[in-house]
Amino acid sequence: MKCIAEYHTHTKYSDGKSTMEENVISARKIGLKKIGISDHGYMHKGFGVKYKDYPKMKAEVEMLREKYQDIKIFLGVEANILDDKGNIDVDDYVRNYVDYVMAGYHFGSMPPNMRGLTNHIRNFIKPLKSKEIDYNTRALVNAMRDNQIFILTHPGDKGDVYIEEVAKMAEKTKTVMEISAHHEYLSKEQILKIKHLDIKFSIGSDAHHHTHIGMTEKAIKRAVSAGLASSRIINVI
Numbered sequence: 001m002k003c004i005a006e007y008h009t010h011t012k013y014s015d016g017k018s019t020m021e022e023n024v025i026s027a028r029k030i031g032l033k034k035i036g037i038s039d040h041g042y043m044h045k046g047f048g049v050k051y052k053d054y055p056k057m058k059a060e061v062e063m064l065r066e067k068y069q070d071i072k073i074f075l076g077v078e079a080n081i082l083d084d085k086g087n088i089d090v091d092d093y094v095r096n097y098v099d100y101v102m103a104g105y106h107f108g109s110m111p112p113n114m115r116g117l118t119n120h121i122r123n124f125i126k127p128l129k130s131k132e133i134d135y136n137t138r139a140l141v142n143a144m145r146d147n148q149i150f151i152l153t154h155p156g157d158k159g160d161v162y163i164e165e166v167a168k169m170a171e172k173t174k175t176v177m178e179i180s181a182h183h184e185y186l187s188k189e190q191i192l193k194i195k196h197l198d199i200k201f202s203i204g205s206d207a208h209h210h211t212h213i214g215m216t217e218k219a220i221k222r223a224v225s226a227g228l229a230s231s232r233i234i235n236v237i
Contacts, residue, residue, distance in 0.1 A: 001224060003216045005034035005235035007076060007151060008102065008178065008204035013057060014039035015047035018210035020057075024064050026210040028071050034235070035213070037061065038076035038102055043089035049077070054097040078153055079103040084135045086142025088149075102178075103143050104153030105136065137161045141169045151176045151202050154183040156190060167194035175199075176234055181219035182206030191226035201233045 009023050010016030016023075020037055027035035042051040049057070061075040077098045079088040088103050095101070136159035144152060144166075152175050155166055163186075170177050177194075179186045179201055186201070203220055207213045223233060230236050 001220050001230050001233075001236050003203050003214065003220065003236050004032060005036075006032055006205060006207070006213055006216075007034075007036040007074070007100070007202060007235065008038050008078065008153060008180075009036065009207045009213055010039050010078075011037055013037075013049050013053060014044075016208045020060050021064060022210040023207070023213060024068055024071065024073060026213045028068060030214040032071065032214065034072040034074065036074040036076045036100070038078045038100075040106070041077055041079040041089035042094075043082065044080050044106060048080070048089070051093075054094060058097040074099040076100045076102060076150070079147075079149075081105045081139050081143045084138040084142065086139060086144070086146045088143055088147055090147065100150040101148065102151040102153050103147065103149045104155075104178075105139065105158050107158055133160045133162060135159075137165050140166045144169045144173045144175045149173070149175050151178050151204075153178045153204065154180040154185045154206070156185040156187070157183045163190045163193055167197050167199055171197045171199045176202045178202050178204045179219045179223050179233075180204050180206055181216045182208075186222070188222050188226045191223065191228055195226065195228055195232070199232075201228065202235050203233060 011018055011020050024035055040048045042048045058075055061073055065073050075098050079090045079101055081088055081103050090101050140161055203216045205212055205215050
């Protein structure tokens with residue numbers, strides 16, 4: 001099993017250490033057919049994209065497409081799931097510039113209410129994490145239900161979820177579920193619980209430096225050990 005496309009990579013526009021062009025060059029060097037730039041949504045106050053930078057980012061991607069025509073280059077966003085109502089930090093303005101929307105739960109994003117902030121805090125404190133499983137599950141389920149999401153990133157990371165309920169909504173909405181090499185989610189155990197459903201998966205490096213692009217071995221090994229066929233994974237051969 002070999003990864004031929006990377007949809008989950010970050011750059012200096014958020015918390016990555018490399019430029020868009022460095023990411024593209026690295027992707028070409030290892031023979032990828034597609035590379036997506038998917039920096040964090042703007043409502044992450046620690047390292048989200050600046051709202052005003054989307055036009056600049058789109059222009060840069062278009063320049064790189066012209067310069068490197070042997071690889072498909074996309075501009076995406078890894079949106080923050082903000083609360084259990086499923087709100088994400090992607091609006092019509094952002095969608096106008098990006099080719100696809102991924103979404104995941106992250107500490108440091110700005111929930112719209114005190115309940116969401118409390119959930120962040122409780123998920124961050126290990127003894128309290130299990131108490132928030134209902135809230136976390138609703139957040140992911142409702143985000144997929146109410147938004148057009150291409151890939152749900154590292155589901156279960158930062159906050160435990162009922163993975164079967166999350167996967168059922170992914171099946172209903174045709175949302176791809178990520179097996180992350182950077183995080184431990186989806187885990188082998190999660191994959192075993194949900195692989196009977198009619199859902200697709202993706203392998204993601206979640207690269208924050210251009211040299212990490214293509215470092216997907218851990219995720220591929222997890223998928224193989226769970227008996228997941230390559231035909232179920234959108235970016236491998």
